[in-house]
Amino acid sequence: MESIKHFSLPQHLQQKLHQAKKLEWITFFYLLSVIVIMYLTLGSSQAMKSAWLEDLLSLVPSVAFLISTKINDKSANQEFPYGYHRVFSISFLAGAVALLGMGLFLVYDSSMSLIKAEHPTIGSKVIFGQQVWMGWVMMIALLYSSIPAMILGFKKLPLSEELHNKVLYTDASAQKADYMTAFAAILGIGLVGIGLWWADSVAALFISFSVLKDGITRVKTAALDLMDRYPKNVKNDSEDELIGEIARNVRSWPWVQDAKVRFRESGQVYFGQIAVVPKGDIKLKDIEAGYETVKKIHWKIYDFTIDPVSELP
Template identity: 60%
Template sequence: MRGIRSFELPPELQESLEKAKKLEWATIGYQLSVVVVMFLVMGSSEAMKSAWLEDTLGMVPSVVFLIATKINNKKPDDKFRYGYHRVFTIAFLIGATALLVMGLFLVIDSSITLLKGEHPTIGTVFLGDTQVWLGWVMIAALLYSSLPAMYLGFKKLPLAKKLHNKVLFTDAKAQKADYMTAFAAIAGIIGLGAGWWWADAVAAIFISVSVLKDGLTYVTTAIQDLMDRYPVTLEKEEKDPIIEELKEKILTWDWVKAVNVRFREDGQVYLGEVAFIPNGEINLEKMEWAYQEILGFHWKINDVAIAPVKTLPEW
């Protein structure tokens, strides 16, 4: 027997979702201010340009997360019989692809600048009646672009784990590590001020490679999810123990001789099949009871098909 349920988080997780939404709205507002500030002070620095583009791109996960939360709650219909759960996987792929493309562009652009031996300069600006080296202003802007972002990342991380949401998780991890981008760009600016013309381009390449690496990792993960990979944990990408625990639970039923299960990730939730060899006779009441028990085992299990078989399939 089979059932499709519209997605609704358990009451205890609804509060976590609302907190995540508020943090993402705050992130968008903050990132917009960062993009403006960084654009105004970046000058001809390659490192600043790379950091600015990364900050601009940093809004994508927040935007797609908020859009996906709206679509994810839609009920299954005639067109999408399995519901709209996979919208989070699609959102994850969009954000990852944007990172990958931007990282590739930045690596090429920064490498060309280094190979050409271009000598960027950092001038001065007047703050009131005081003439100030623009590098100090750049450093202040970089600190503004990273420290609040780190705080937002730390706040989002536990919520992402509770919600099993990869879009939120990767956004949190990226913001948590924003200090690396800022420190690399600061090192490039200081090096440029010390007369090391190559320091700026090297810092830009470091930032670019970091963006490219994250983009490649996340695109690979998103593609694997779309190919119905076995459900994995967010932190270490190990097999989610929930699946084995469910299998062990089913084996405790005295009318089940043997069982095999397979599940796949569909956004935040899991869809799958359970095949079992009956130990004696079975009836509709037992099947209905089993169906409800499996769906109630964990909130992540949203759709399951149950079938009695003579021989277990090799899943």
């Protein structure tokens, strides 16, 4: 069996990875501009503050993905004999914990504003010689924070599935749904404009619970992946049918009586073990040929052992 080498995606996926990196760099600089614009238009709106903090936190997945891809490119060595694949899992967990923490803070902060009956004031400013209600400016800023993000999210989603990258997928999913945050904040600001002071805090609470829900879901997924659970599909968290395909393939080998297969996720790729009960005497070349056969099934199958046993574990 071959030794673990420098990890390299198939050629067509290297192009997809390059596209993903390009989109994440665009996202990074776009979000920086959003953060500045949202900060300058915050006012005393709780909904705007929640939306701004969410945008600030949205930088984490983009930065994590760009750093992780750089680290993941390193070759396996004596200190890290299995390579650096788990860096994606660690980045995913770090971002999820940050999101969960921010969600808890926003729920508390928004609730306190509602309980204390804090009345936000949205004044007017003279812009280009015209008196302009700042609520309109806030709404324009919110649209800027959501529409380009949605477009970027839709572009990144198919790439994340092809690359089997959960950091990229969660980033894309969150950006795709950014319109909900913007709509809630715009609605809250609009209702404040007609005298419903509580609408701002209610909108902020909606945003906060959305952030909290995403945080809980992602922390759970990241933790379970690090606990070596059965590999899951990126899109719908269902069991990856690839593992069953490998088991059927191995059981079809002429020298194999029965087999059991287990794999675990390590970032984008899978490591595992195949236990086989041979029909009789086996040759080294049979195991080597079997190894190469399984490796060719899918690029995600990165490294594994084939263990002949007298009885399945």
